[in-house]
Every structure is written in structure tokens, then in C-alpha cells.
Amino acid sequence: MVAHRVVSLTRQVPDLEAASRFYTQFGLEQTGPGVFGTVLGGDQLFLKVGPRPLIENIVVGVDSEQDIEDITSRIEKLGVAVTIEGPARSAIEPVTGLLFTFVVAERLPSDPVEEKRTSADRRDLVPRHAVRPLRLGHVVIGCHDVEAAKVFFIDGIGMRLSDYVTGGPFMRFETDHHNLVLVPAPMTLLHHTAWKVRNIDEIGFGGSQMIENHPERHAWGLGRHAASANYFWYLKDPAGAFAEYYYSEMDELADGPTFWDPVPESEGLPVAVWASPPLVDKPLVPEAMPAPILTADSQ
Ligand SMILES: [Fe+2]
Numbered sequence: 165m166v167a168h169r170v171v172s173l174t175r176q177v178p179d180l181e182a183a184s185r186f187y188t189q190f191g192l193e194q195t196g197p198g199v200f201g202t203v204l205g206g207d208q209l210f211l212k213v214g215p216r217p218l219i220e221n222i223v224v225g226v227d228s229e230q231d232i233e234d235i236t237s238r239i240e241k242l243g244v245a246v247t248i249e250g251p252a253r254s255a256i257e258p259v260t261g262l263l264f265t266f267v268v269a270e271r272l273p274s275d276p277v278e279e280k281r282t283s284a285d286r287r288d289l290v291p292r293h294a295v296r297p298l299r300l301g302h303v304v305i306g307c308h309d310v311e312a313a314k315v316f317f318i319d320g321i322g323m324r325l326s327d328y329v330t331g332g333p334f335m336r337f338e339t340d341h342h343n344l345v346l347v348p349a350p351m352t353l354l355h356h357t358a359w360k361v362r363n364i365d366e367i368g369f370g371g372s373q374m375i376e377n378h379p380e381r382h383a384w385g386l387g388r389h390a391a392s393a394n395y396f397w398y399l400k401d402p403a404g405a406f407a408e409y410y411y412s413e414m415d416e417l418a419d420g421p422t423f424w425d426p427v428p429e430s431e432g433l434p435v436a437v438w439a440s441p442p443l444v445d446k447p448l449v450p451e452a453m454p455a456p457i458l459t460a461d462s463q
Contacts, residue, residue, distance in 0.1 A: 166322030167235065168337050170300055170344070171223040171269050172207060175354055176214025177403035183211050186381075186401050190359070190409075191295040191370060202359065204272045205299040209357070217403040217452060219262055219354050221254075222303060224321065225269025232266050239320040255320075259313035260305060260352040264321075272299055278363055295370035297359035301410060302342050304332075304356045306349025306453060313346055327391040329433055334391060341392035341412070353452045356398065356406035364395045367409040371397035384447035385409075387439025396436075404451035 177183040180198055192200035192209060200209040212220065226232055232253050236246045239255050246255045254265040275298055307313045314333050317323045323335040326342050334342035347355055361367055368386055375382045383406055385397025394412035401407050 167224045171225040174210040174220040176218045180213045182402040208300040257316045301358045301360045304345040306353040307346045310346040354405040358408035387436040390433040
């Protein structure tokens with residue numbers, strides 16, 4: 165077996181209070197100073213104060229100690245050093261310089277399945293409870309050489325390639341279409357984290373709540389991606405990266421293609437099959453990135 169999920173992400177933010185406010189309102193549960201949890205995944209986001217918005221660590225979950233040993237030997241074969249920290253192993257991906265830690269982690273329960281409505285009841289719509297993301301679905305990393313960095317994830321961790329979109333490899337552990345994505349960028353950066361919610365209604369409701377009184381948070385959405393077929397709404401956090409609400413009923417990619425061919429030749433897919441027009445020219449360019457790469461009109 166290979167790794168099965170991103171357990172957590174630790175990142176530095178210049179203003180911890182502002183970032184904490186953002187992610188609390190986004191629907192993550194603050195369980196400690198700078199610690200934020202999801203409904204299914206527990207504590208998945210760790211924020212620390214730092215001068216620049218850096219990723220400090222990404223923790224990847226595997227099923228067993230044998231999996232850790234297997235990943236260790238594959239990574240070492242790539243010439244990358246692996247350090248031992250108790251039962252965990254860590255390695256720095258040499259192209260991005262990012263620290264990845266491998267731990268044995270329980271598998272998450274399945275995402276709840278929406279029950280079909282049998283009647284229309286307006287009381288179901290208002291008032292609404294706060295949106296609570298189910299789990300961290302994927303992390304998108306800006307990288308100056310995505311092909312060189314891809315080797316660590318595919319040959320080292322054992323991830324599988326699902327698609328290429330705008331020059332970036334979309335890689336998965338198992339049935340989600342993608343869990344880690346590399347997008348071309350002049351430097352290593354956190355492009356966005358994506359948090360799964362229960363349905364498209366929660367994306368719309370959550371996004372609307374986030375931009376009410378905070379129009380500067382709006383990046384791009386509501387829309388639907390092509391490669392992964394998920395619905396999305398991107399919001400800009402106070403540290404310059406994006407947080408995405410997403411939902412897809414087509415996460416079950418399993419071991420074969422279902423609605424698309426998960427191969428590199430899929431390059432050319434539009435970023436979105438439909439989306440509301442973005443308010444700015446380059447809605448998905450992080451503040452840390454001087455050159456635009458992922459844009460609504462780069463399709
Ligand atoms: Fe995403």
C-alpha cells in the first residue's frame with residue numbers, strides 16, 4: 165500500500181490573529197492556538213507566526229510501519245535523506261525544499277452521502293448552520309520545476325498521476341482525483357488548500373458568508389473544474405494563499421478512469437467548465453507570486 169491521505173499542514177503566517185479569524189469563519193474548528201480541525205480529519209491545519217507565508221511541514225498518513233519503511237527505501241533510492249523522529253520519518257523534497265513527514269494514521273470514515281430530498285421545505289434553507297468542512301482534500305504547491313519535483317511524489321511516496329492542468333501534475337493517493345498538486349511558479353509557495361464540504365449548497369453558502377463584509381476575500385467561484393469535476397469557490401486568506409471550498413460526487417476515481425482519462429495527455433482541459441466571472445484579471449495568483457500562472461482565462 166502507499167500513503168492514503170494528507171494528515172495535516174503546518175504553515176507560517178505573518179498575522180496569526182487575522183489568519184485564525186479567517187479559518188474559524190471558514191468553518192474549521194479552532195482546537196488550540198493556531199490549531200484547526202475538520203469534522204472527519206481532526207486537527208489538520210497548524211498556523212504559526214512567521215515573517216513569510218511558508219509551508220513548514222506536510223504530514224502524510226500511511227497504513228502501517230511497513231508502509232513507512234517502503235516509502236523510506238524508495239525515497240532513499242532517489243538520493244534523498246530520510247530522518248527518523250520516533251515512529252515517524254521525514255524527508256525534504258529537494259526541489260521545493262518542503263519537509264514531508266510520514267506517520268501511521270487511521271483512515272478517515274467515508275464522506276457522508278447526501279440523502280435525496282423527498283419534499284421541498286423552505287425551513288430547510290433558512291436559517292442555516294455554519295459550514296463545517298469535512299476534511300482537507302488537497303494541497304496545491306507552487307514550484308519552479310514541477311517535473312523534477314514530481315519524482316519525489318510519484319516514485320518516492322508512491323502517488324499516482326491523475327491529470328495535467330496548466331502545466332501542473334495532479335497526483336492522488338487513492339480515490340480522490342487529487343491530493344497534491346504542483347503548479348509552475350517562480351518559487352515554492354502554498355497556492356491553496358482545499359476543504360471538502362457536503363454539497364454544492366454549502367460551497368455557495370460558505371462562500372457567500374465569507375465575503376459578506378469582506379469582499380477582498382473573494383477570489384474565484386462559484387464554478388466547476390474540468391479535470392476533477394468538483395465544484396469550487398476560492399477565497400483569499402490574509403496570508404496571501406487561497407482556501408477552497410469544494411465538493412465532488414466523482415471523487416471515487418478508484419483504480420481506473422471513470423469520466424476522464426487520468427493521463428498526462430489530458431493537458432488542454434479547461435481549468436473550469438463554468439464559473440462566475442472573476443472580479444479581477446488574475447484571481448488565482450497568490451500575493452507571493454510575481455508572475456501569473458493559474459488564471460480563469462488561461463484555459
Ligand atoms: Fe483545488
